[in-house]
Amino acid sequence: MKRKFILPVFLLIQIIVVKTIGLFPDFVENGYSKGFYPKLAFVSRKVLGWLPFSFGDVIYFILILLLFRWIWKHRIGFFKEWKDNGLAILSWVSVFYFFFHLLWGMNYYRIPLHEKLNIEKEYSVDQLKVFIEKMLVKTNALQLQITKNDSVAVVIPYSHDEIYNLALKGYENIPSDLQEFRYEVKSIKSSLFSYPLSYMGFGGYLNPFTNEAQVNYLKPKYTSPLTTCHEMAHQTGIGSESECNFIGFVTAAKNEDLYFQYSAYSFALRYALHNLEMIQEGSSESYLKRINKGVLKNFEENRAFWKEYQTPINTFFEYFYDNFLKANQQKDGMEGYSKFVGLVIGYKGVGSVP
Structure with missing residues (x-):
């Protein structure tokens, strides 16, 4: 498989895995929301909580600038190269989807x-x-x-x-x-x-x-x-x-x-x-x-x-x-x-x- 297809395919696999795990709220509740997540959240807040500014906002700002830079760089012939550009976008979505659910997002599937x-x-x-x-x-x-x-x-x-x-x-x-x-x-x-x-x-x-x-x-x-x-x-x-x-x-x-x-x-x-x-x-x-x-x-x-x-x-x-x-x-x-x-x-x- 070509490298450019790996992350887009991984995105599809992730969606299937997340939705399947989501069918078992007891597992999410005890394994993730009360198990893995509290420990991870504690570390995240311990490392970044003391900063007087929002570190996450700074990261978002940098990513937004990089996004605009990428769009500007590919503005000419964007639709002509729709396949490669589409795969690049899906690759970034795949990365975000992974870290979103790993770091917090699985809490959506816990017991109400x-x-x-x-x-x-x-x-x-x-x-x-x-x-x-x-x-x-x-x-x-x-x-x-x-x-x-x-x-x-x-x-x-x-x-x-x-x-x-x-x-x-x-x-x-x-x-x-x-x-x-x-x-x-x-x-x-x-x-x-x-x-x-x-x-x-x-x-x-x-x-x-x-x-x-x-x-x-x-x-x-x-x-x-x-x-x-x-x-x-x-x-x-x-x-x-x-x-x-x-x-x-x-x-x-x-x-x-x-x-x-x-x-x-x-x-x-x-x-x-x-x-x-x-x-x-x-x-x-x-x-x-x-x-x-x-x-x-x-x-x-x-x-x-x-x-x-x-x-x-x-x-x-x-x-x-x-x-x-x-x-x-x-x-x-x-x-x-x-x-x-x-x-x-x-x-x-x-x-x-x-």
């Missing part, structure tokens, strides 16, 4: 969290309304406790680095039945790509190759505690976005810091209201009237930020990531982000998280 916790993810409209009521009361109370004025938006006084350090406290208080997701060795960075991330519609991401949690530092800071805890959940070996939102909510809510609690409860309230509106259009109006004006100002701050960066680029990446998730065991795609509400409602009963 709701099965391990015996949580019923589905909920009735009545259960959702009870949940919204609890989130509304708690969010209002936290906003008033922080600002002393129900009409003032919450402004977090911490730097992003202080938020990353404080996030560890919530993971230290994680409930006993979630102890497998305790967090060790911090590696959380403000992404060097925060502007592109904003246009792509992402509040953060986990670099699967360096195990660095990346946070978009441009978005409203009151959302950063929850986003940080979400990305840390990915670092503990969770692939599902709904499960990361769930763990992110629990750990932020369990944090003794009021700003973390506010970030968690306002996040859950906003998503719960959205879900109710999707089920019964106009049904969220009565709740919106009861939310403190300061909380609504934070909601508007968040809405205005993402609207400012809404472009066709955002639409494309949402479509791309939606299909990426669906191709990796996340059948709900981007909708999975809002599915965490069912996990919180079902977790030891509605409102059990303080």
Whole structure:
């Protein structure tokens, strides 16, 4: 076999192997997610966590430059040489596919969290309304406790680095039945790509190759505690976005810091209201009237930020990531982000998280 065919053929073999192994979530859970991955992640975060900048972002930047250089070099006669160029692209995809699944990606195929916790993810409209009521009361109370004025938006006084350090406290208080997701060795960075991330519609991401949690530092800071805890959940070996939102909510809510609690409860309230509106259009109006004006100002701050960066680029990446998730065991795609509400409602009963 010619050398140029080796990696493309290896890509096909990898896909078959990964999808076959994925049929056995117990094996993935015990052999990879609880066996190989934690040791590898510990080393990655130990080696790179101390760096004050995102090493993974630097590597991505270099690779992007090399990609553009390759495209420019082959711009003349690109389609004429489609076979060789296609094989070169498949070779790079093969390498990325291998390291992605080896270093983190197999976590997509582990046992779903709701099965391990015996949580019923589905909920009735009545259960959702009870949940919204609890989130509304708690969010209002936290906003008033922080600002002393129900009409003032919450402004977090911490730097992003202080938020990353404080996030560890919530993971230290994680409930006993979630102890497998305790967090060790911090590696959380403000992404060097925060502007592109904003246009792509992402509040953060986990670099699967360096195990660095990346946070978009441009978005409203009151959302950063929850986003940080979400990305840390990915670092503990969770692939599902709904499960990361769930763990992110629990750990932020369990944090003794009021700003973390506010970030968690306002996040859950906003998503719960959205879900109710999707089920019964106009049904969220009565709740919106009861939310403190300061909380609504934070909601508007968040809405205005993402609207400012809404472009066709955002639409494309949402479509791309939606299909990426669906191709990796996340059948709900981007909708999975809002599915965490069912996990919180079902977790030891509605409102059990303080």
